[in-house]
Amino acid sequence: MSIELSDYGRALEVFEADMGRAGEDVVSILLYGSVARGDISPGRSDLLDAYVFLDERVFDDRERFIAALEVMAGACERLALSGIPFHPFHYFGMDEIGRTPALYLPSWSSDSFSRALAGEDVRAQIGSSAASREAAAASFFEARRSMGHGLARYYNKEELTELDRERVMHGLVSLKKHITIMACLALGRWVEATRAVGELEEALPGLDTGVLKVVAARREVPPAHLDEGELRTLIREMLTFVEDLHDRLVARLRATPAGA
Amino acid sequence: MHNQPTPPPKPRGWLAAFTQYVKRRYEEEKVKSSGRVEEAADKLIAALGKDLHCLVYYPHLIPSKKFPHPFTVGGLVVVFNDDVQSTVELILKAHAAAPPDMSLHCLRRSELPELSLPAFTWLDMVNKHVRLPYLLRHKGVVLYGEDVRRLISLPAPDVLLNLHVEACRHFVRNHMILGWLATGNYAALVNKLDWQIRCLMATALLSHGLLDERADSIPESFARCFPESRASQVWEEFRALDAGAAGSAGPASRRTALEAAWLFENFLRCLEGQPK
Numbered sequence: 001m002s003i004e005l006s007d008y009g010r011a012l013e014v015f016e017a018d019m020g021r022a023g024e025d026v027v028s029i030l031l032y033g034s035v036a037r038g039d040i041s042p043g044r045s046d047l048l049d050a051y052v053f054l055d056e057r058v059f060d061d062r063e064r065f066i067a068a069l070e071v072m073a074g075a076c077e078r079l080a081l082s083g084i085p086f087h088p089f090h091y092f093g094m095d096e097i098g099r100t101p102a103l104y105l106p107s108w109s110s111d112s113f114s115r116a117l118a119g120e121d122v123r124a125q126i127g128s129s130a131a132s133r134e135a136a137a138a139s140f141f142e143a144r145r146s147m148g149h150g151l152a153r154y155y156n157k158e159e160l161t162e163l164d165r166e167r168v169m170h171g172l173v174s175l176k177k178h179i180t181i182m183a184c185l186a187l188g189r190w191v192e193a194t195r196a197v198g199e200l201e202e203a204l205p206g207l208d209t210g211v212l213k214v215v216a217a218r219r220e221v222p223p224a225h226l227d228e229g230e231l232r233t234l235i236r237e238m239l240t241f242v243e244d245l246h247d248r249l250v251a252r253l254r255a256t257p258a259g260a
Numbered sequence: 261m262h263n264q265p266t267p268p269p270k271p272r273g274w275l276a277a278f279t280q281y282v283k284r285r286y287e288e289e290k291v292k293s294s295g296r297v298e299e300a301a302d303k304l305i306a307a308l309g310k311d312l313h314c315l316v317y318y319p320h321l322i323p324s325k326k327f328p329h330p331f332t333v334g335g336l337v338v339v340f341n342d343d344v345q346s347t348v349e350l351i352l353k354a355h356a357a358a359p360p361d362m363s364l365h366c367l368r369r370s371e372l373p374e375l376s377l378p379a380f381t382w383l384d385m386v387n388k389h390v391r392l393p394y395l396l397r398h399k400g401v402v403l404y405g406e407d408v409r410r411l412i413s414l415p416a417p418d419v420l421l422n423l424h425v426e427a428c429r430h431f432v433r434n435h436m437i438l439g440w441l442a443t444g445n446y447a448a449l450v451n452k453l454d455w456q457i458r459c460l461m462a463t464a465l466l467s468h469g470l471l472d473e474r475a476d477s478i479p480e481s482f483a484r485c486f487p488e489s490r491a492s493q494v495w496e497e498f499r500a501l502d503a504g505a506a507g508s509a510g511p512a513s514r515r516t517a518l519e520a521a522w523l524f525e526n527f528l529r530c531l532e533g534q535p536k
Contacts, residue, residue: 059525066518073441080442088438090430101430103380131419132426135378142379142389145365152355240348
């Protein structure tokens, strides 16, 4: 099945109509990611990067909560049938709007990165706790070990199965997206994910980001067609990038702490 | 003549057999696990040579219903000397030497404080990461080199609990609750929420200095430590759900999964208001 740009628009219309069944219990539906930015790659961009805010009273009443959940799960079922790559959206109570994860705060700062699909535009109210901001700014260091070093397991494996190749590619793409934004936050630069690489190149002169461009170019290749040798090279180069980024980051933070 | 205390009755029949089985499995796993740790340590020491500063093992990552005792899997912290220029080759060697199911943390000695930093990441990582500093400091076993356990600082337990709750709000609601309701994976949803509640309870128990909790005894300890919390009542309601119904076909199974999601939300909200 070939996915066209127009399919995304139709899927969003169906989603909005489905969510309408919850009436006023849905206060706001916000979009972020490629769909909100308007840079959809048909068939590759997934649905649905969205925050749904529910009336906080929904969480006080068992039957009202279950009814809202049925509406949201039903909307997910329909989206999954669209043929477009799909993952479920996030939902919060309006009383939680000041306690969302800080890692994603930059997405809500501009119309270039997010927009309201339905209901009130509550982006200006979205906030995070101080602890969440602190965690977001420190997340790079855990991600270095789990996401970055985690790929090393595959480097020396005798044979990479198709599943291994898929996992390696997924890991590389995930690192490209997340480790860069986490590094920016560690530097106190609260930028949206698409601006992260440029921001790092500016903040840390000499950082070689070449492997990120290679990963971006290779992500379209089906896992079965990925050459084992090439994947091993990519793992080593990504690991070299992550470690170099870490060392430069630590040196910078020791010289000028992020809050300074 | 003093009255002798009456000894507790010995288990008989199926109970005796079951008790024996559990004890045997526990000892087997303990020994097997220790053997694996020693083997991994030997390989790591040989692979890293003079660049290895020390090696610390920590048991019991997260409460597991499948292996409820505290000696399963665990992880290793591999500490390189500070004068190591490039860590890339060493990390590749370390991962080649360690068993793939064991968590591995590689870093230089001066980077040890990074192990105690808070993190917002995927939920399975948060579940593992949140208690790491406590496990290292209090349950870590030095297998080689300097004893660095005293250098591990301990984050405030309430901060860790709030971060754990935040990660659940972000990742359990979409991927687990909406995702599995939409695909009709009701029994898996109920089981996973049960497990996730135990993980949250384990994090909450840090504020009472409890670390060795087995998955099956965590709820009891939680109720004992937080007698005023409504979270324990919510857990009782959750436990009363007919998990078997969630695995059957028909509307009853979906209803059970929806009820489980409702109780999980309630549990999260109770934890946020937990008396410190």
